[in-house]
Amino acid sequence: MMTIRIIPCLDVDEGRVVKGIKFSELRDAGDPVALARRYQEQNADELVFLDIGASHQSRETMLSIVEQVSQQVFIPLTVGGGIRSVEDMRRALQAGADKVAVCSAALRDPQLLAEGAARFGAQCIVLSIDAKRTENGWHAYTHGGRRDSGRDVLAWAREAEALGAGEILLNSIDMDGTQAGYDLELTRRVAEAVNIPVIASGGAGTLPQIRDAVAQGKADAVLLASLLHYGEFTVNDIKSYLADNQVEVRWSSHQSI
Amino acid sequence: MIGIVDYGAGNLRSVKKALDFLGAESRIVAAPGEIEGIEKMILPGVGAFRAAMEKLQEKKLIQPVAEWLAEDRPFLGICLGMQILFESGEESPEVPGFGIFRGAVPRFRQGRVPQIGWNRVRFSRPTLLSEGLEDGAFFYFLHGFYVAPQEASIVCGETEYGIRYPSMIQRGNIYAVQFHPEKSADNGLKLLQNWVDLS
Numbered sequence: 001m002m003t004i005r006i007i008p009c010l011d012v013d014e015g016r017v018v019k020g021i022k023f024s025e026l027r028d029a030g031d032p033v034a035l036a037r038r039y040q041e042q043n044a045d046e047l048v049f050l051d052i053g054a055s056h057q058s059r060e061t062m063l064s065i066v067e068q069v070s071q072q073v074f075i076p077l078t079v080g081g082g083i084r085s086v087e088d089m090r091r092a093l094q095a096g097a098d099k100v101a102v103c104s105a106a107l108r109d110p111q112l113l114a115e116g117a118a119r120f121g122a123q124c125i126v127l128s129i130d131a132k133r134t135e136n137g138w139h140a141y142t143h144g145g146r147r148d149s150g151r152d153v154l155a156w157a158r159e160a161e162a163l164g165a166g167e168i169l170l171n172s173i174d175m176d177g178t179q180a181g182y183d184l185e186l187t188r189r190v191a192e193a194v195n196i197p198v199i200a201s202g203g204a205g206t207l208p209q210i211r212d213a214v215a216q217g218k219a220d221a222v223l224l225a226s227l228l229h230y231g232e233f234t235v236n237d238i239k240s241y242l243a244d245n246q247v248e249v250r251w252s253s254h255q256s257i
Numbered sequence: 258m259i260g261i262v263d264y265g266a267g268n269l270r271s272v273k274k275a276l277d278f279l280g281a282e283s284r285i286v287a288a289p290g291e292i293e294g295i296e297k298m299i300l301p302g303v304g305a306f307r308a309a310m311e312k313l314q315e316k317k318l319i320q321p322v323a324e325w326l327a328e329d330r331p332f333l334g335i336c337l338g339m340q341i342l343f344e345s346g347e348e349s350p351e352v353p354g355f356g357i358f359r360g361a362v363p364r365f366r367q368g369r370v371p372q373i374g375w376n377r378v379r380f381s382r383p384t385l386l387s388e389g390l391e392d393g394a395f396f397y398f399l400h401g402f403y404v405a406p407q408e409a410s411i412v413c414g415e416t417e418y419g420i421r422y423p424s425m426i427q428r429g430n431i432y433a434v435q436f437h438p439e440k441s442a443d444n445g446l447k448l449l450q451n452w453v454d455l456s
Contacts, residue, residue, distance in 0.1 A: 123399045
């Protein structure tokens with residue numbers, strides 16, 4: 001039986017994790033390498049690094065961070081933000097990423113998904129969708145959620161699967177940062193539309209909301225940022241709660257459920 | 258010295274990083290001449306059966322790896338590196354694998370495909386690789402195809418994903434796992450250490 005994955009997301013700008021960190025015991029709280037190690041110790045199932053910096057230098061710094069993390073942290077790493085070409089994918093994978101997430105660039109050129117899958121395998125291509133409710137269903141947005149591409153999210157998810165995406169990272173722009181819970185309807189609709197795993201993102205504020213993303217939203221994994229970075233919950237807190245609520249999660253071998 | 262066969266697909270360097278972390282000496286093998294001097298071989302891999310065999314062909318690595326396997330020298334196949342030990346994959350039946358094990362490599366027909374995430378391995382037959390690991394330990398999986406060996410005796414670990422399938426096999430000095438020990442945190446590092454320690 002497959003377990004539900006808890007995936008901390010580190011938004012990195014010019015080499016620093018942003019969105020705020022409250023781990024007082026970390027000397028350098030915004031250090032992505034230290035945070036990655038912390039989350040591995042807490043039984044995080046994977047890690048996602050999103051480069052939100054705009055500059056070329058920020059991209060280079062990100063690759064160096066991934067290189068360092070991959071020498072010390074032995075769980076899967078996904079890198080996203082600014083991946084625009086097969087060459088960008090190759091460099092991220094070469095640095096130590098196991099998967100790459102593409103968003104705007106794939107909407108501009110869907111063949112990027114097919115080319116990446118052919119070259120590196122579908123399992124390393126994650127399609128990131130920034131979804132926002134409109135009068136005509138959900139639309140996929142680009143440029144960090146600022147521009148409407150006009151693409152219907154469900155159609156886009158299905159097309160991406162056909163092209164070779166191995167997984168969908170589904171972020172609700174409407175819920176992001178609200179801590180009011182995931183967009184369950186969006187998550188469920190996308191999860192039912194495709195046969196590849198769906199990672200729910202955006203809106204988590206409480207433990208029951210995380211359970212709902214799985215139980216009602218049919219998500220295979222949940223992405224978390226602020227909730228973890230601010231130290232409100234650890235990954236283990238979330239896993240304990242889910243295990244108590246009939247959701248199977250992974251523990252390291254010395255722990256019992 | 259451990260040789261990690263690099264045929265240019267996916268993220269093969271993560272195995273090297275895990276071995277570096279464990280303090281085990283290893284080097285990347287990307288040409289036949291580079292096999293000289295290695296005592297153990299790892300064939301890692303993610304991606305497609307056909308692409309892997311074609312890349313190995315391009316790099317003229319098929320024959321040396323086949324000889325290594327025929328001589329039953331210490332070997333660890335990971336994920337696709339397990340699947341291509343079989344005769345052929347369902348995905349591209351015309352492309353032969355190494356064929357040291359008989360059986361098919363079918364695609365999952367249930368659940369979400371690929372399987373991405375952590376799942377349990379039941380050590381149906383304990384081996385030196387499973388020493389110190391709890392039965393049902395979690396490992397990270399990332400695959401759409403699985404092996405269906407004709408000889409049940411080679412199976413030493415099993416996993417459930419809608420069906421029960423072999424996630425670990427062994428015969429002589431040849432070991433292969435469907436999951437990614439290099440991405441399976443403490444359990445994976447323990448299993449790799451066990452393999453490194455095999456004499």
